[in-house]
Amino acid sequence: MMVCLEDDVYLWKPDHHPPSPHFSSPKTWLALNPAGPPVSWHKSVWFKDRIPKHAFICWVVAWNRLHTRDRLRRWGLSISPSCVLCNGFDESREHLFFECVFSQEVWVFFTSRVNLNPPASFMDCLQWVNSATRDPNLSLIIKLLFQASVYLIWKERNSRIHSTTTRPPASIIRDINQIMRARLDPLARNQRNAAPGSSLLSTWFRFFP
Ligand SMILES: [Zn+2]
Numbered sequence: 001m002m003v004c005l006e007d008d009v010y011l012w013k014p015d016h017h018p019p020s021p022h023f024s025s026p027k028t029w030l031a032l033n034p035a036g037p038p039v040s041w042h043k044s045v046w047f048k049d050r051i052p053k054h055a056f057i058c059w060v061v062a063w064n065r066l067h068t069r070d071r072l073r074r075w076g077l078s079i080s081p082s083c084v085l086c087n088g089f090d091e092s093r094e095h096l097f098f099e100c101v102f103s104q105e106v107w108v109f110f111t112s113r114v115n116l117n118p119p120a121s122f123m124d125c126l127q128w129v130n131s132a133t134r135d136p137n138l139s140l141i142i143k144l145l146f147q148a149s150v151y152l153i154w155k156e157r158n159s160r161i162h163s164t165t166t167r168p169p170a171s172i173i174r175d176i177n178q179i180m181r182a183r184l185d186p187l188a189r190n191q192r193n194a195a196p197g198s199s200l201l202s203t204w205f206r207f208f209p
Contacts, residue, residue: 041123044130047143049187051179054147061150062126064093084160085153096153097122103153105169106176110145113207114138137203144183148176180204 011019015031045059060066069081069091083091085102098107099120111118116132118125129146133139152172159165181204188194188201 041126041130044126044143044146047130047140049140049144049183051144051147051151051183054144054151057151057154058126058147061093061097061122061154066093066154068092068096084157091157093122096157097150098125098153102156102169103149106153106172107146107149109169109173110149110176110208111142114142116142135203137198137200138207140187140200141180141184141204141207144180145176148179152176177208180208 009021011021012023012028013019014024014027015034017024017027039062041062045055045062047055057066064071069079069083070093072079073081081090083089083095083100085096086100089095089100096103098104107118114133118132119128125146129143130139132142149172152175156167156172159167181201184200184204188199191199
């Protein structure tokens with residue numbers, strides 16, 4: 001009879017990683033929840049220098065998980081299908097971003113000033129923002145503008161439903177302007193090697209004086 005004199009040892013082997021005596025929660029999490037295939041639009045949402053809460057809403061919209069009225073009605077809720085921003089059409093993701101006259105006024109205000117013509121559908125537009133221009137400053141500006149527009153249009157839609165406040169597109173445009181300058185200012189300060197007039201903020205003021 002063979003007797004083993006060594007004690008047994010427990011080893012952790014999450015997924016394809018080699019067995020190890022040390023437990024790793026990130027590796028275990030990934031083994032239990034494997035990441036799906038990357039989506040083609042991830043760089044339009046999770047880019048460097050994004051505004052986190054804007055990117056998050058944009059990600060939810062990209063998966064069409066916002067509680068728009070068309071979805072709520074499909075779940076059986078007896079609510080009006082109307083868009084609260086224009087009262088002329090039924091509310092859906094496509095309508096809100098940016099078929100609605102209200103949201104179109106906001107989005108076109110910015111895209112027309114930078115002489116760009118975005119596609120009409122939300123998903124096409126989401127892909128487009130990542131390759132709309134070769135100018136790196138303008139590229140970041142377009143991506144930030146897109147996410148700020150989505151965020152503030154959704155916020156305005158919610159405030160019309162949950163309170164009596166109603167703001168016109170011009171007021172949303174003013175807010176986006178302020179948000180953009182507040183975001184670009186510290187980023188421009190970090191562009192130490194930028195030639196005079198070629199910082200992010202200079203690019204912004206060239207189009208939005
Ligand atoms: Zn509308």
